[in-house]
Amino acid sequence: MGSMSLQAESSTSGLTNRTDFSPLDDVEQGIPGLLTIQSDGSVVRSNIFLQNVDACQIPVDGVASKDVVVDSDRGLIARIFVPMGKKQEEERSIHKKLPVTLFVHGGGFCMFSASTVIFHDFCRKMAQKANTLVVSIDYRLAPEHRLPTAYNDCFDFLKWLQSQASEEDRSTVDPWLDCYADFSRCFWFGESAGANIVHHIALRATTEDLRPLQVKGLVLSQPFFGSEERTASEIELEHDEPIIPPALCDEFWKFSLPHGASRDHPYSNPLNEVLPPLSKLDLPRMLVVVGGLDPLRDHQFSYVSHVHEAGKNVKLLFFRDAQHSFPLMADQSMYADMLLKCLVKFMQRRSKPTETSGCRRRISACMNAC
Numbered sequence: 311m312g313s314m315s316l317q318a319e320s321s322t323s324g325l326t327n328r329t330d331f332s333p334l335d336d337v338e339q340g341i342p343g344l345l346t347i348q349s350d351g352s353v354v355r356s357n358i359f360l361q362n363v364d365a366c367q368i369p370v371d372g373v374a375s376k377d378v379v380v381d382s383d384r385g386l387i388a389r390i391f392v393p394m395g396k397k398q399e400e401e402r403s404i405h406k407k408l409p410v411t412l413f414v415h416g417g418g419f420c421m422f423s424a425s426t427v428i429f430h431d432f433c434r435k436m437a438q439k440a441n442t443l444v445v446s447i448d449y450r451l452a453p454e455h456r457l458p459t460a461y462n463d464c465f466d467f468l469k470w471l472q473s474q475a476s477e478e479d480r481s482t483v484d485p486w487l488d489c490y491a492d493f494s495r496c497f498w499f500g501e502s503a504g505a506n507i508v509h510h511i512a513l514r515a516t517t518e519d520l521r522p523l524q525v526k527g528l529v530l531s532q533p534f535f536g537s538e539e540r541t542a543s544e545i546e547l548e549h550d551e552p553i554i555p556p557a558l559c560d561e562f563w564k565f566s567l568p569h570g571a572s573r574d575h576p577y578s579n580p581l582n583e584v585l586p587p588l589s590k591l592d593l594p595r596m597l598v599v600v601g602g603l604d605p606l607r608d609h610q611f612s613y614v615s616h617v618h619e620a621g622k623n624v625k626l627l628f629f630r631d632a633q634h635s636f637p638l639m640a641d642q643s644m645y646a647d648m649l650l651k652c653l654v655k656f657m658q659r660r661s662k663p664t665e666t667s668g669c670r671r672r673i674s675a676c677m678n679a680c
Contacts, residue, residue, distance in 0.1 A: 416502025
C-alpha cells in the first residue's frame with residue numbers, strides 16, 4: 311500500500327471478538343459504562359450509546375442511503391448517502407455530478423460504526439445541507455484491533471473509491487457512485503477520532519497516486535489528539551465536560567494505542583510526527599473545527615499552528631460555546647447548522663495561498679473563519 315504503509319502492531323486479524331490481552335490480566339477490565347474486556351478476551355460494548363439504524367433507499371428528508379460491502383473478510387462496509395431533492399437536481403444540471411465526502415466517525419477508536427444513529431443522522435443532514443454525496447466508512451475497533459488498524463482500514467476505503475472511479479467496466483461500479491459521484495471533487499470529513507484518522511490518512515496519501523480521484527480538502531472536526539502532559543484546557547474543563555473528560559480520553563488511548571506506547575506517540579500527538587516533515591508534504595487545504603468547551607481544544611489549536619507553520623493552507627473554525635462532538639447533539643444543532651454552512655463555502659472555494667495571521671486566535675464568530 312505504498313512506502314508509508316503502517317504495519318499492524320497486534321496479532322489479531324479479521325473480524326473477531328477477541329483481543330490480544332494476556333490471560334493473566336484482571337478478570338475484567340475496560341472502560342466503565344462503555345466496554346468490558348472479559349477474562350476470555352472477548353469485548354462487550356454497552357448498548358446505551360450504540361443504537362443503530364438501517365440504511366433506507368427510499369429518501370428520508372430528501373436523502374436516500376444504502377450499504378455497500380467493501381471487504382467482507384474484515385467486515386468493512388460503506389454507507390452511501392445521496393441527496394435527491396430539487397436543489398440537488400439543480401446542482402446536477404450545472405455540474406452533472408455531486409462532490410464526494412468521505413466521512414469517518416468518532417468514538418475514541420473503540421466505539422460506534424457508520425450505522426450508529428447519531429452519525430447516520432449527521433451524514434444524512436450533511437448530504438442534504440451541503441449537497442454532497444457522503445460515503446460514511448467503517449473501520450475495525452480497538453481494543454480488538456489497536457492502531458494503526460483503523461488507519462489502514464480507512465486508507466483501503468480510499469483505494470476502493472479510487473478503483474470505483476477508474477474501473478473501465480462501469481457495469482461493475484456501484485451504480486450510485488457511477489451516476490452521482492464527481493471523483494474530481496473529493497473531501498474528507500472526520501469527527502473526533504475520525505478527524506485523527508483523516509490527519510494520518512492525508513499524510514499517507516501524499517505518497518500515493520490516487521488518480522483519477524482528486525482530494526480537494528480535509529475537514530477535521532474537533533480532532534482527538536492527546537499528550538502525556540495535561541494542557542491548560544484539559545485542566546480547566548476536567549470536571550465540566552460531560553462528553554469526553556480527560557480521564558476518559560486517557561482510557562481510550564490506553565486501549566487503542568500500540569502496546570507500550572504513551573500518549574506522546576505520533577498517533578495521538580501529531581506534534582511528535584517523525585519524518586517526513588509536514589513542510590515537505592503536498593497536503594490538501596484544511597478546515598479544523600474547534601469548540602470552546604472542548605477539553606481537547608488546546609491540542610487542536612496547537613495542531614492548527616503546527617500545520618500553519620509548515621506553510622500549509624489551514625483555516626480555523628471556532629465555536630466559543632460548543633462542546634466536544636457538538637455536530638451530533640440535538641441541543642447544539644444551531645452550531646451544527648453553522649458548521650454545514652461553512653462546509654459548503656469550504657467545498658466551493660478554490661485553493662488559496664496560506665493565510666499568515668489569525669491561525670491561533672480564538673475567533674468568536676464562526677463565519678469569519680470560513
